[in-house]
Amino acid sequence: AQSVTQPDIHITVSEGASLELRCNYSYGATPYLFWYVQSPGQGLQLLLKYFSGDTLVQGIKGFEAEFKRSQSSFNLRKPSVHWSDAAEYFCAVARQAGTALIFGKGTTLSVSS
């Protein structure tokens, strides 16, 4: 069965420091990959997505993610974290177009001053 793993349940980063959130998936082919963010009391918002092409994708709010086929990973990065980035981050995977979107359990990001 297809699954998505976010190994880090909770991460704390100092404001201004860099960030990397990990995501691994267990599906052999190149799936459709997404990162969503959920701020406290807010709905889910798409940060970025990867379907094909350049393996480094840029998203909103200064986030980027890199698809690594050999590692079955799609890690989210940001060079300098802002206090407003504190939220829960979800990685999501769909096997192909027209199939269900499966989410990881999420990583909660706290930002310290």
Next chain:
Amino acid sequence: GAGVSQSPSNKVTEKGKDVELRCDPISGHTALYWYRQSLGQGLEFLIYFQGNSAPDKSGLPSDRFSAERTGGSVSTLTIQRTQQEDSAVYLCASSLWTENTEAFFGQGTRLTVV
């Protein structure tokens, strides 16, 4: 409407009662998803509708859960004989599900079973 609309936003029900949760997707979106979000459990996939294809029901946790989508638009998630462990936020999302599309989420229905 402009976004995915879910109703009610909050629902408190007694254990053993049936509940219906409604989702109005974005007009023209062919795909519709239901998820359950519990503390520490992320978004648990429940069911997926795509156009006229048979729905993917592989995530429904028990036969107490069912969903339908009428006319390819509005969807209703029904939970029969609710249990306390059904308490969660139920999220609906819709998308075009062609290349380079994303799923847009509603604000969810917070269900509390007492």
